[in-house]
Amino acid sequence: xxxxxxxxxxxxxxxxxxxxxxxxxxxxxxxxxxxxxxxxxxxxxxxxxxxxxxxxxxxxxxxxxxxxxxxxxxxxxxxxxxxxxxxxxxxxxxxxxxxxxxxxxxxxxxxxxxxxxxxxxxxxxxxxxxxxxxxxxxxxxxxxxxxxxxxxxxxxxxxxxxxxxxxxxxxxxxxxxxxxxxxxxxxxxxxxxxxxxxxxxxxx
Numbered sequence: 001x002x003x004x005x006x007x008x009x010x011x012x013x014x015x016x017x018x019x020x021x022x023x024x025x026x027x028x029x030x031x032x033x034x035x036x037x038x039x040x041x042x043x044x045x046x047x048x049x050x051x052x053x054x055x056x057x058x059x060x061x062x063x064x065x066x067x068x069x070x071x072x073x074x075x076x077x078x079x080x081x082x083x084x085x086x087x088x089x090x091x092x093x094x095x096x097x098x099x100x101x102x103x104x105x106x107x108x109x110x111x112x113x114x115x116x117x118x119x120x121x122x123x124x125x126x127x128x129x130x131x132x133x134x135x136x137x138x139x140x141x142x143x144x145x146x147x148x149x150x151x152x153x154x155x156x157x158x159x160x161x162x163x164x165x166x167x168x169x170x171x172x173x174x175x176x177x178x179x180x181x182x183x184x185x186x187x188x189x190x191x192x193x194x195x196x197x198x199x200x201x202x203x204x
Contacts (some may be wrong), residue, residue: 011082026065026162029177029181029183030177030180033181033184033185034184037185037188038183040151041187041188041192043147044147044148044192045196046148046197047140047143048195048196050140050143051140051199051200052199054136054140055083055137055203056136058136058137060135061135061136062136062137063129063130063135063138064133064134066129066130066137068198068204069201069204071090071201071202072118073123073124074120074124074201075197075201076120077116077117077120077121077124078193078194078197080113080116080120081113081114081117081152081189081190081193082190082193082194083113084109084110084113084114084117084186084190085186085187085190087106087107087109087110087113088106088107088110088159088186088187089183090102090105091103091105091106091107091109091110091120091178091183092105092179092180092183093184094106095104095166095172095176095179096176100166101157103166104163104166107159107162107163107166108163110159110186111156111160111163112158114152114155114156114159114186115156118149118152118153118156119154121145122168125142125145141200144196144199144200145196145200148189148193151189151192152189152193154185155182155185155189157188158182159166159182159186160187161178162178162179162182165178
């Protein structure tokens with residue numbers, strides 16, 4: 001005859017096993033996503049290094065007729081993008097407290113802020129007096145800002161998908177990996193832009 005406490009331990013282990021398995025699966029996926037972001041960081045760092053080398057070794061850095069970049073509008077766009085890291089954080093907190101409408105409001109605000117940043121970048125590109133082929137500066141400027149802009153667009157699209165999923169009943173009852181990974185990606189995009197802004201607009 002099996003001891004009662006042994007049988008009870010077996011029962012409790014069977015009950016807890018799905019939760020443990022789910023937590024391990026979440027941790028594995030998040031670890032993989034962090035590795036992905038680290039690989040993206042290496043790409044950006046290589047671009048940053050190339051930009052610094054070219055800038056410090058080129059005699060004529062700006063294209064002919066260009067003395068510098070206008071900073072006011074990019075600064076506004078930067079403030080909006082950086083602020084969106086706070087709104088997405090608040091949205092995530094609302095979801096963890098099972099407040100879907102609070103989540104949707106701040107998540108949608110983040111989407112709007114990211115979209116405005118893309119709009120501001122498109123307006124800036126349209127008004128620049130140089131193109132991609134105008135010297136090393138022109139090429140690196142459009143490469144860096146364009147590659148980052150692609151990441152912003154990806155982040156906005158991911159946020160739209162996560163927002164749509166919030167209208168599926170009980171979609172987020174079993175975990176928030178999609179929300180957490182999208183939020184982490186957005187913070188990554190913001191940090192990269194802060195570095196880019198410093199290199200391109202502040203260090204002229």
